[in-house]
Amino acid sequence: MQPGSTAHRDPVRVEVRGLTKTFGAVRAVDDLTFTVEPGSVTGFLGPNGAGKTTTMRMVLGLEEPDSGTATFNGAAYATLPAPVRTVGAVLETAFHPARSGRNHLRVYCRAAGLPLSRADETLRQVGLADAGGRRAGGYSLGMRQRLALATALLGDPAVLVLDEPANGLDPEGIQWLRGFIRHLAHDEGRTVLVSSHLLSEMEHTADRVVIVGAGRLVREGSIAELRxxxxxxxxxxxxxxxxxxxxxxxxxxxxxxxxxxxxxxxxxxxxxxxxxxxxxxxxxxxxxxxxxxxxxEALYFRLTAGQEQFAAGPTPTTTEGAAR
The missing domain is CATH 3.30.70 (Alpha-Beta Plaits)
Incomplete structure (x- = not known):
């Protein structure tokens, strides 16, 4: 299969059912259930501490749930025969600072049994072709985000799980990312789950949203349905x-x-x-x-009111008030 083609890519539906995870006395995720459909972008929203990253880690088999399941067409991540060809993820931007962007990707290709040519193909996809030979330690934060996205795309996966992929991108980069993510979902039929704090951007990017607060589902559906x-x-x-x-x-x-x-x-x-x-x-x-x-944004704040991990006090209205 050629990268980016849809001729032989089966649609993959992600189903989260009753996921629960407790760390000590903290219930990070509480009986969480939602669905991520193929061919669409699902925004995963919630205040800091709402359980988004923990949920994504459980979906990817990096965290063991106390109860519940997360499956890809009925199969848990750990049971997928070729997980890198089914799921690509961006949870953090880890890399060796002395290694070039191209060699960083080639290391992942070797580990996954993928052709080394995929390194240059994904660099072109994310707009880093001219920077592939540079040391990743010299990349800007936005470039690191693009490199992480290229890593997720190496196996040409049917599913993408992206945690705050727009961090560090300038306005032009954010606009590019919006179009790129929607192309992957709408034109190539992939299943995309993306968390973000950029609510105005999610309004233009996501087809559906899943809003969580205090580890529990607050609302799920299209923005029109939420309205x-x-x-x-x-x-x-x-x-x-x-x-x-x-x-x-x-x-x-x-x-x-x-x-x-x-x-x-x-x-x-x-x-x-x-x-x-x-x-x-x-x-x-x-x-x-x-x-x-x-x-x-207005819907989000209305639905998650009172569920913030850290609640700010009233905003000072004068310089004198701020000094106090």
């Missing part, structure tokens, strides 16, 4: 040529309505259906009626 599930009674934006009358009608009905200069009325703690019903009953003409949608 619809998290909204319920929220903020509604409604525009009318009779904004003053509409605002009075809504206020008299006990709704908190705020009138803007451009005919927009903002109504909190309600739904579009409730606002529309009041307007219809009062014969008020509407030109716009919609729920205020939240981006991934």
């Amino acid at each position: 619809s599930g998290a909204q319920g009674a929220g903020t509604v934006l409604v525009r009318s040529p009779e904004a003053d009358r509409l605002s009075a009608v809504l206020t008299s009905a006990g709704l908190a309505a705020t009138r803007s200069e451009d005919g927009l009325v903002t109504v909190t703690d309600t739904t579009p259906a409730a606002v529309g019903a009041r307007a219809f009953a009062a014969q008020v003409e509407l030109h716009e009626l919609r729920a205020e949608t939240s981006g991934l």
